[in-house]
Amino acid sequence: MKKKNIFSRFLVALCLFAICGTSSFTAQNISKFLEIEGIIVDKSNNDRLVFTDLVIKGTNISTVTNIDGEFLLKVPTEHSEGVVVITHLGYETKEIDIASFKGSTKIELTPAVTTLDAVSLVARPSNAKELVLQTLQKKGRLYNNDNTLMTAFYRETIKKRKKNASLSEAVVKIHKQPYTNYRKDNIELVKARKNTNYDRLDTLALKLQGGPFSNIYTDLVKYPEYIFTEEDIDDYEFSFDESTNIDKKLVYVVNFKQNPFIKDPLYYGKLFIDASTLALTNAVYSLNVENRHLASQMFVRKKPRKVDVYPTKATYRVKYRIQNGKWHYAYSNILLSFKVNWKGKLFNSIYTLNSEMAVTDWEITNTKVAKIEKQMLRPSTILTDQASGFSDPEFWGEYNIIEPEKSIENAISKIKRQLKKT
Known part of the structure; x- marks a missing residue:
């Protein structure tokens, strides 16, 4: 065949x-934004989580973690008081206030039963x-x-x-x-x-x-x-x-x-x-x-x-x-x-x-x-x-x-x- x-x-x-x-x-119009960054890991074993979704709640602005579980997300200033929703297949979804990010943040996701x-x-x-x-x-x-x-x-x-x-x-x-x-x-x-x-x-x-x-x-x-x-x-x-x-x-x-x-x-x-x-x-x-x-x-x-x-x-x-x-x-x-x-x-x-x-x-x-x-x-x-x-x-x-x-x-x-x- x-x-x-x-x-x-x-x-x-x-x-x-x-x-x-x-x-x-x-040409691009550069507007003001802030950057949040960090690493996402499995709470049970500290393994880095690859391809994790991060989305600013209520918007379509998003990114994913790299092969090292790291991320950097540029947040327009009008959303600086917003929330980041973090999802990964097989894990519980987590929401974090953008204002709480200080420097590089380690985020732990809990495996879902x-x-x-x-x-x-x-x-x-x-x-x-x-x-x-x-x-x-x-x-x-x-x-x-x-x-x-x-x-x-x-x-x-x-x-x-x-x-x-x-x-x-x-x-x-x-x-x-x-x-x-x-x-x-x-x-x-x-x-x-x-x-x-x-x-x-x-x-x-x-x-x-x-x-x-x-x-x-x-x-x-x-x-x-x-x-x-x-x-x-x-x-x-x-x-x-x-x-x-x-x-x-x-x-x-x-x-x-x-x-x-x-x-x-x-x-x-x-x-x-x-x-x-x-x-x-x-x-x-x-x-x-x-x-x-x-x-x-x-x-x-x-x-x-x-x-x-x-x-x-x-x-x-x-x-x-x-x-x-x-x-x-x-x-x-x-x-x-x-x-x-x-x-x-x-x-x-x-x-x-x-x-x-x-x-x-x-x-x-x-x-x-x-x-x-x-x-x-x-x-x-x-x-x-x-x-x-x-x-x-x-x-x-x-x-x-x-x-x-x-x-x-x-x-x-x-x-x-x-x-x-x-």
């Missing part, structure tokens, strides 16, 4: 020094596959059906083994289409910076084609065709895992994997479905890369003839946030790992590409289709080098970003030192 390249937009171009795409800048009462046991569907189908069919009622303009922060890193070789960051505007129509989302570039160490790439420029579009396409509710189509839904096995909860609401956990007789690379992972509404709240999944040849065909667009390239890992994460009774795309993360073998060379190279995008604010707009302007990105865009922004400590201004993890902080510090020398 021939399968289409699901996620064919997650492509890696291996080529010599070729600079593609665009990088545009627009999930109990299935008799009503829940009766209400839960007996067939996990049918539950998934019901979830995909409910997007018109459960998800935002207005044209929405989202502000988001995007970060993309490329590492050769454990050393950073390229770092890109951008603030974008996502022109999010209603979940009930088939128009694809558009992305507008607001501000960006990038630095690439081509020496570390050994004259091989490893580029993630698609940039922010790759992350927006992980929105399984808007783009279910990239994983679960009517044609291939039967190629998967579905089963229930232990339930969990978020914000004191029961969440079903559904495992899925490809049937053993399917040879083409498909996906496996977990879907987290709100028990009361059947809305998809989170998804964590990976591509089966056991078949190197077929998996390589899904990702590699261009490479030198003397090089063999194949993925060793491809993992995805997407999470949604609810506001005013409607769910919307909030965050996604993509991690791709590739092995590069040069013919005639004894050692191979391992590259890791990681991209993440977090929605930090949004508003309903009457604009049906985004205007085609110079700063509009295309799905084939690769952000160009623009290192100057790393020397400006106020580069992002009032825009919320994902706090950089330690390795990225070190990379930014090194870029700053290099810029000072030049």
Whole structure:
């Protein structure tokens, strides 16, 4: 059976020094704001909690914790007396007054105990596959059906083994289409910076084609065709895992994997479905890369003839946030790992590409289709080098970003030192 390249937009171009795409800048009106920062941990064992949501109550202003559990949230002064709502899957929700933040604050979340009462046991569907189908069919009622303009922060890193070789960051505007129509989302570039160490790439420029579009396409509710189509839904096995909860609401956990007789690379992972509404709240999944040849065909667009390239890992994460009774795309993360073998060379190279995008604010707009302007990105865009922004400590201004993890902080510090020398 021939399968289409699901996620064919997650492509890696291996080529010599070729600079593609665009990088545009627009002026921003800097308003006064205050910054609150800290770290979020599990109260029972002090483990740092990754991808935790922080939202200013009554607004759409938000951020997420990084891989070290750290966060920085820029709060407009008009909300300085407000409250931050902190949620994490499987933990009790916590609300903290913004005025109580002093310096870097350590916040402890309590693991939530999930109990299935008799009503829940009766209400839960007996067939996990049918539950998934019901979830995909409910997007018109459960998800935002207005044209929405989202502000988001995007970060993309490329590492050769454990050393950073390229770092890109951008603030974008996502022109999010209603979940009930088939128009694809558009992305507008607001501000960006990038630095690439081509020496570390050994004259091989490893580029993630698609940039922010790759992350927006992980929105399984808007783009279910990239994983679960009517044609291939039967190629998967579905089963229930232990339930969990978020914000004191029961969440079903559904495992899925490809049937053993399917040879083409498909996906496996977990879907987290709100028990009361059947809305998809989170998804964590990976591509089966056991078949190197077929998996390589899904990702590699261009490479030198003397090089063999194949993925060793491809993992995805997407999470949604609810506001005013409607769910919307909030965050996604993509991690791709590739092995590069040069013919005639004894050692191979391992590259890791990681991209993440977090929605930090949004508003309903009457604009049906985004205007085609110079700063509009295309799905084939690769952000160009623009290192100057790393020397400006106020580069992002009032825009919320994902706090950089330690390795990225070190990379930014090194870029700053290099810029000072030049």
